Amino acid sequence: MRLAPFIRTHLEQILDEWDRFARGMPPALALEQGALRDHARGMLLEIAADLESAPTAAEREDKSKGKAPLAPEVTQAELHGLSRFSEGFSVTESMAEFRALRASVLRLWGATHAESADVIRFNEAIDQVVAESLSRFTVMKDRRARLFQSLLDTSPDLNYIAEPSGALIYANPAFAAAVRLTQAELSDADFFQLAQEFIPDIAAQAREAMRSGVTFRGEMQATVALGDVRTYEYQLVPVCPPGGRCEAIAGNARDITARKVEEDRIRRRASHDLLTDLPNRGLFRERLEHEVQHAARTRLPLALLFIDLDGFKEVNDRLGHAAGDELLQQVAQRIKRRTRVTDTVARLGGDEFTVILTDVTESQHIDTIAATILGDLREPFALAAGEAGISASIGISVYPGDGATSEELVVNSDAAMYAAKSAGRNCYRFFTAAMREAPASLGKTP
Structure with missing residues (x-):
């Protein structure tokens, strides 16, 4: 029996032998058995048809080198190459399939047949099938490489x-x-x-x-x-x-x-007063706790100034809320310009401000800052709605003498502020033990 009819007659037997080899390759393990055999069956039938054709010597030479003209329609070998590329086969694995296909046919047929011409023709046909499959495989691989290159380059x-x-x-x-x-x-x-x-x-x-x-x-x-x-x-x-x-x-x-930038903006909105851009009550509490711990380590005092504006309500009522907001913004700037970078100026809400003075080496420094702030806040404020005048009452507590914790400093500076209010406003007072029974507002949760 010639090789072409042998292939057609024993097609399933050949495919069974080839299938045992092909299913051992890692990319093939996830495929269905039918999918593995489809293209192999088609290629064998195309090879059988080729064996029964009558090519010229030149055509046979080209075919042996895998250089025969490609068929006008997509061949089973080309479909095989495209399929194997999509399934994740490497070139080596795909070519190993063809070696197995060649061996499967020749092993079954060669035991009882010795038609050397058919063997030569069969090898030529296999070489052409390899070329067709590899050409499609290469085209797809090159295309994918170009797409990835374009993706990375742009x-x-x-x-x-x-x-x-x-x-x-x-x-x-x-x-x-x-x-x-x-x-x-x-x-x-x-x-x-x-x-x-x-x-x-x-x-x-x-x-x-x-x-x-x-x-x-x-x-x-x-x-x-x-x-x-x-x-x-x-x-x-x-x-x-x-x-x-x-x-x-x-x-x-x-x-x-x-x-x-957006994350910083969100964090800042959570920790800063939207009107004045000063630290809000929450951040003030964190800063004060941190500075108390720092003062305990360095044994350098810190001072807490609680500032409450005098006459702010009158300005707000006379010129309107927009003018009141503008006034608070200018107050924040005047207080801030009298402090150091290491100090903290905060707005607690309404017309209440605080200043944390750190690393106070001389008590006179506290008096100087408090007096300067009072003087600055007495100066007229030029607002869009007109000129406004206010003053301030400042209460001061000093670590560690007036409190060993941040909470004690808060309560005591608030009491000292009320003492300044009671003394006629537009002044500052240091905390004393006699003020312990004074009303407290700063220590309250907003």
């Missing part, structure tokens, strides 16, 4: 791949722009040296990622065009084959400046 993220030594394998245009180099200059660049400007321990991070096989994530800041400082979220991904040493480090850096 991405605003900084994408990169480097050797474990640091030699750059790939960097996209966004990366080149960030490090102010051309693509040509990047070909000889060292990734770790470039990134060290922004991430001093980048090499150590990459080594740890490759050692552990775990992606490293972090944040960095970089100065880009026109001196603009941007914040990036980056990752270093070890590229390690199963059971092997890491062969590269890949990753990207994404500009998260806008997100950081």
Whole structure:
């Protein structure tokens, strides 16, 4: 029996033998048995038809080299190549299928037949099938590579791949722009040296990622065009084959400046007074607690000034709430300009303000600040609705003499403020033990 009719007669037997081999390859394990046999059956029938044709010597030579003209319609071999690419087969695995197909046919047929011409023709047909399958496989692989290249090249993220030594394998245009180099200059660049400007321990991070096989994530800041400082979220991904040493480090850096600005804005809204942009009651409490602990460690006193405006309600009633808001904003600025960067000025609400004076080495400093603030607040305020005049009453408590805790300082400075009100306003008073029974408002929860 010639080979062509043998293939048709024993088609299922050949496919059974081939199937046992093909299903042992990892990508094929997830496929249904019928899907594995479909294209192989079609290719065998096409090969049988080819064996029964009468090609010229030149056509046979081209076919043996896999260079025969492609069929006008898509062949089973091309469909096989497309299918195997989609299923995750490598070129090596796909070619191994053809070796198994060749061996399956020749092993079953060769035991009882010796038609050398048919064997030669069969090998030529197999070579052509391999070429057709590989051409489709290659086309799809090249297309996918182009698409991924386009995706990376047009991405605003900084994408990169480097050797474990640091030699750059790939960097996209966004990366080149960030490090102010051309693509040509990047070909000889060292990734770790470039990134060290922004991430001093980048090499150590990459080594740890490759050692552990775990992606490293972090944040960095970089100065880009026109001196603009941007914040990036980056990752270093070890590229390690199963059971092997890491062969590269890949990753990207994404500009998260806008997100950081929004997060800061949200945090600030939660901790600052919207009208004056001063710390609000919650942040004031945190700062005071922190400063009390600091004073306990350094043994340097701190002073808490509670400021309540005199005459604010009258201005609000006479000129309106908009004028009242404008007045509070100007009051905040006048108080703030008399304090140091290390001090805290806060607005608790309404017309109540506080000042935390830290590291007070001389008690006279407290008197000077309080008197200066009183003088500043007595000066007229130029508002859009007209001129306004107010004053202030200030109560002062000092750590540790007037309280060992933040709560005691709050209550006692509030009592001292009421003493200043009772003394005729427009003055300041230090806390004394006699004031303990005075009303308290600052210590209350808003």
